[in-house]
Amino acid sequence: MKRSIPLAIVMVGGILFMIQYFIPHQHSQTLFDYYTQWAPIVGAFALVLGVGSLYRLHSHKIKRKAKNWQYSYAVLVPLFLIPIFALIMPESLGGGIMQNMGGDRVTQGVFDFAYLNVQVPIQATMFSLLAFYIASAAFRAFRAKSALASILLIAAVIVMLGQVPIGELIGKWFPKIGLWILRYPNLGAKRAIALGVGFGMLATQLKIIFGVERNWLGGAGK
Amino acid sequence: MTETIGLWVAALFTIGIYSFLYKENPLYRLAEHLVIGVSLGYNIAITYTNVIQPKLLDPISSGEQGAWLLLVPAILGLLYITRFFPGVGWLSRYPMAFLMGAGMGVGFPLSMKAQVLRQLEASLIPLYETGMAWDVVIGNVVMVLGTLAALIYFFFSKPHKGLFFGTGSKIGIWVIMIGFGATFGFTVMGRISLLIGRIQFLLGDWLHIIE
Numbered sequence: 150m151k152r153s154i155p156l157a158i159v160m161v162g163g164i165l166f167m168i169q170y171f172i173p174h175q176h177s178q179t180l181f182d183y184y185t186q187w188a189p190i191v192g193a194f195a196l197v198l199g200v201g202s203l204y205r206l207h208s209h210k211i212k213r214k215a216k217n218w219q220y221s222y223a224v225l226v227p228l229f230l231i232p233i234f235a236l237i238m239p240e241s242l243g244g245g246i247m248q249n250m251g252g253d254r255v256t257q258g259v260f261d262f263a264y265l266n267v268q269v270p271i272q273a274t275m276f277s278l279l280a281f282y283i284a285s286a287a288f289r290a291f292r293a294k295s296a297l298a299s300i301l302l303i304a305a306v307i308v309m310l311g312q313v314p315i316g317e318l319i320g321k322w323f324p325k326i327g328l329w330i331l332r333y334p335n336l337g338a339k340r341a342i343a344l345g346v347g348f349g350m351l352a353t354q355l356k357i358i359f360g361v362e363r364n365w366l367g368g369a370g371k
Numbered sequence: 372m373t374e375t376i377g378l379w380v381a382a383l384f385t386i387g388i389y390s391f392l393y394k395e396n397p398l399y400r401l402a403e404h405l406v407i408g409v410s411l412g413y414n415i416a417i418t419y420t421n422v423i424q425p426k427l428l429d430p431i432s433s434g435e436q437g438a439w440l441l442l443v444p445a446i447l448g449l450l451y452i453t454r455f456f457p458g459v460g461w462l463s464r465y466p467m468a469f470l471m472g473a474g475m476g477v478g479f480p481l482s483m484k485a486q487v488l489r490q491l492e493a494s495l496i497p498l499y500e501t502g503m504a505w506d507v508v509i510g511n512v513v514m515v516l517g518t519l520a521a522l523i524y525f526f527f528s529k530p531h532k533g534l535f536f537g538t539g540s541k542i543g544i545w546v547i548m549i550g551f552g553a554t555f556g557f558t559v560m561g562r563i564s565l566l567i568g569r570i571q572f573l574l575g576d577w578l579h580i581i582e
Contacts, residue, residue: 151461155468162472163479170480184473186426187444191466193422194448196415198463201455203411223404231412236419246420260416263409266377267384270572271406274388277569280562281392287559297548304552305559312560325506330553333510337517338550340490341543344518345525347486354475354482365471366464 156360163358200228227263234259304330382577385569444469494518517546 166184169177207221238244240258247261293299310316311327356362384405387398427445430438447466454463498511523536524543531540574580 151464155464158465158468159472159475162469163476166473166476167479169476181477183440184477186441187447188470188473189422190427190441190444191448191470193418194445194451194466196418197448198451198454200411200415201452203407205455217400220400220404223401224408227405227408228412228415231409232415232419235412235416246416260413262373262377264413266381267405268409268413270381270569271384271388271402272410273565274385274569275406277562277565278388278391280559280566283559283562287555290555297544300545301548301552301555304549305556308553308556309560312556327556329506329510330549331557333514334517334546334549335553337514338521338547339554340494340514340518341521341525341547342550343486343490344522347482347490350482350486351479354479357471358475358479365467 152363152366155366156363160358160360163354167358203228227267231260231263304335378577382573385573389569513546516542521546521550 165180169180204225207224209215210218210221211225234242234244235246235258236244238259243258243262245258245260247257247264287305291298291302291305293302307323308327308330310319311324316323316327353362357365383398384402387402390396391399427441431441447469450462450466452463453459453461494515496511496515498515499508520539520543522543523539524531524547526536526540529536531537571581575582
């Protein structure tokens with residue numbers, strides 16, 4: 150009941166949907182339609198689990214006055230306020246969701262304000278912060294100690310310089326070499342890695358379907 | 372007014388994140404915690420408006436034919452919550468089993484198609500055709516042989532010795548290194564352009580020092 154039935158559901162569901170792909174029949178399509186309808190609903194409820202875990206973690210931190218507990222309010226307040234403003238509050242009180250997320254910086258309510266002025270700039274800055282760390286990582290990785298490290302260094306330098314105006318100043322052929330490296334040897338390596346990943350995915354999927362891989366069961370209730 | 376406040380808030384948090392380059396500080400910590408709360412709050416709102424409301428609540432409330440069947444995934448989804456109660460926590464495996472089983476079954480032929488067959492198909496190209504530029508011909512040869520050599524390098528069931536496996540794996544690692552170098556260079560350029568974007572925001576949109 151605790152482990153066998155979930156494993157049986159995975160096996161039956163896995164085999165059924167694997168076969169379904171190869172059967173061009175109305176019933177087979179109906180089965181697939183049910184999956185596409187049901188899976189997002191079931192998946193959406195997993196968010197409750199994530200929110201619950203985060204709430205538990207931070208509320209415990211606040212209760213115990215653990216180190217840096219004050220910052221837990223910075224997690225919990227927007228976590229609950231943003232959905233309340235987006236879904237419950239009327240537009241006159243700053244509620245509602247922006248209809249066109251790809252539009253200009255037009256803020257209409259708390260939800261849009263938090264998204265455009267807090268989430269987007271912080272995330273973009275965090276990613277751009279990596280420019281500094283990637284530079285120091287490059288210093289360590291790019292020391293031409295061996296032939297292989299040298300080839301890595303040369304390929305990276307050509308690709309980097311080929312994309313900026315200085316590359317064209319070195320020679321008109323320079324950006325073309327960068328592009329050629331990206332298009333051919335890089336693609337060859339990527340394709341081999343993609344094939345390896347593909348075979349790995351297939352093997353893992355089969356292992357999960359046939360119950361060889363059971364880590365997803367977790368330890369709840371044993 | 373709201374836009375000006377928004378600009379100042381965005382600028383404050385941008386500087387807050389960059390202040391980490393010096394050392395960890397309260398402003399960075401605040402921004403770090405805030406982005407977790409905001410992005411999860413955003414996800415809750417979006418999941419409700421894009422999934423729960425149109426795919427579950429609206430069909431049931433409007434009495435669509437067969438909509439009662441949607442109660443099955445809803446109940447399955449609710450079983451996730453049992454994870455918080457140690458005695459019945461194992462029930463949360465049922466929705467996971469549904470998603471895992473059906474997901475793996477649906478994903479298997481699709482992975483086979485996209486990750487394996489399409490990649491093999493894309494590798495089976497004519498090396499030379501009339502009128503093809505010389506750099507394209509060399510490129511095609513490098514790409515096809517490079518894929519084969521890199522695959523040999525990843526094949527560990529045979530020792531990497533002899534003409535085929537030994538030389539093949541050596542060429543393979545060279546091709547892989549060129550690929551890694553190119554990917555690294557490409558990633559660096561991506562991060563640098565993001566950095567330029569943030570600097571432009573600070574100096575242009577916020578301080579109006581540059582156009």
